[in-house]
Amino acid sequence: MFLHTAVQPVSKKKGMKNIKIILLVIFLGVLPIGFICTWFCYKRIKRNHAEEGEDMELPLFSFPTIAKATANFSPENKLGEGGFGLVYKGLLEEGQEIAVKRLSRNSSQGLDEFKNEVICISELQHRNLVKLLGCCICGDEKLLIYEYMPNKSLDSSIFDKTQSMFLDWTQRFNIIKGIARGLVYLHQDSRLRIIHRDLKASNILLDQDMNPKISDFGIARSFGGNETEANTERVVGTYGYMSPEYALDGIYSIKSDVFSFGVLVLEIVSGKKNRGFIQAEDENNLIGHAWSLYTEGRSMEVMDESLAKSCHPHEVLRSIEVGLLCVQQNASDRPDMPSVIIMLGGQVALPQPKQPAFFMEKELPRAAFSSVTYTTSSINELTITEVNAR
Incomplete structure (x- = not known):
């Protein structure tokens, strides 16, 4: 009786000790798994938030x-x-x-x-x-x-006969250079290389001092590392500003934006839209019209007549040539935006432009268009055309 009573507590203590050891082993085994699962869940949630733009350092308004x-x-x-x-x-x-x-x-x-x-x-x-x-x-x-941009968009200033009278050459030339600086930042100096893909007059806003600001990044694309070109089957942009390789083949790059910039330059100088441009003696759009006058040595005739008193002819001629260099048919022939800045500054002799991509609407097969144009805007009217690349 005595022995039985003495041994029982010892066995009980030993059993409890074994249970504690087992529980400790289980705990130590489960703990890392729990940490790993928690870490994966955290990373997944963080990634999902990043995709929604919620982890950006962007102020939230109520x-x-x-x-x-x-x-x-x-x-x-x-x-x-x-x-x-x-x-x-x-x-x-x-x-x-x-x-x-x-x-x-x-x-x-x-x-x-x-x-x-x-x-x-x-x-x-x-x-x-x-x-x-x-x-x-x-x-x-x-x-x-x-x-808020008090002077609205560039198109409301240069395409309106009344408003364009108040936009002299110095202001227009400063707007051209400002847009170029903005593109240099997007293409070269920002953390990621940004291709705007919808650069046009209605997407250039003017502040109280008529400084240009590029807007509407809804269809922009970013490139990382050494990426310089991409391809898409869904072409979204504005007809009249799209480069031929983008509109027809879905290929976009910094040179696509350069083409759009070239169209903008010609529009700012002339006060006329590339799309819908009507010239009685031919069927050219604005690009083709500017090219014809350039080859005939009559480039000054591209200029908006309202600029006659305020213009500096050498700056006007240089701007037209830079515009024509930017809209050349082959993307590889177009300058990049840092080179454009130098060219506009008059610091280098300009190369001879090659024939541009006239790219009139009649050149596109009807089957290329998958939908009608529609209007969208951040602050002003814009036209986005959706095209299926071939």
Whole structure:
């Protein structure tokens, strides 16, 4: 009886000790697995947030703040309308004027553009790029908030006969150079190489001092490392500004933006649109018209007549030549934007331009177009044409 009573506690203690050892082994085995699972979950959530643009260092505005700033999105404050949705002018309590992009609830394309714009432009800082001040995501409401540009877009200044009278040559030349500087930043100096893909007059906004700012990065694409070119089967851009290799084959690169810049230069100098340009004696668009006059030694006739008193002929001629160099048929023949800056500065002799890509609408087969054009805008009207590349 004595022995039985003495041995029982010893066995019990030994059993408890074994259980503790087993539990400790199990705990030490499970703990690393738990850490690993937690780490993977964290990385996955972080990656998903990055894809939504939610981990960007971008100020978040509350919906009531923006609603109040725009007088509850009053029609009187509407600046533009398009595929993305509506754009409103607003005034924050501290007195800052803003432009607000409000994503249309039934716009699936707008949602893609919203995400892309946040990702592309949230970390870009340059005096010739429109500044994204923040965003607002509240239920179904998705808003982008920008600095407000009092002089609206470039197209409203150069294509309007009345307004164009107030835009002299010095201002136009400064606008050309400012756009070029903005593109140099996007193509070369920003953290990622950005291809805008929809550079045009309505996407150039003018501040109170008529300084140009590139806007609307909804269909922009970023390149990392040594990437310089990509291909897509879904071509989205604006007809009249698209390079031939992009419109026909879906190939885009920095040289695609250079082509669009060249069209812009010719439009700024002439005050006429490339698309819809009508010349009684021929069927050329603006590019073809400028080329014809250049080959005949009559380039000054490209210039807007309202610039006769304010222009500097050597700057006008140089701008036209640079524009023609940028719209050459082969992408490899076009200069890059740092070279364009040097050319505009008059520091080098310009090479002879080769025949440009006239690229008139009648040259495109009807089957190339998959949809009609539609309008979308951040602050002004824009036209986006969707084309299926061959």
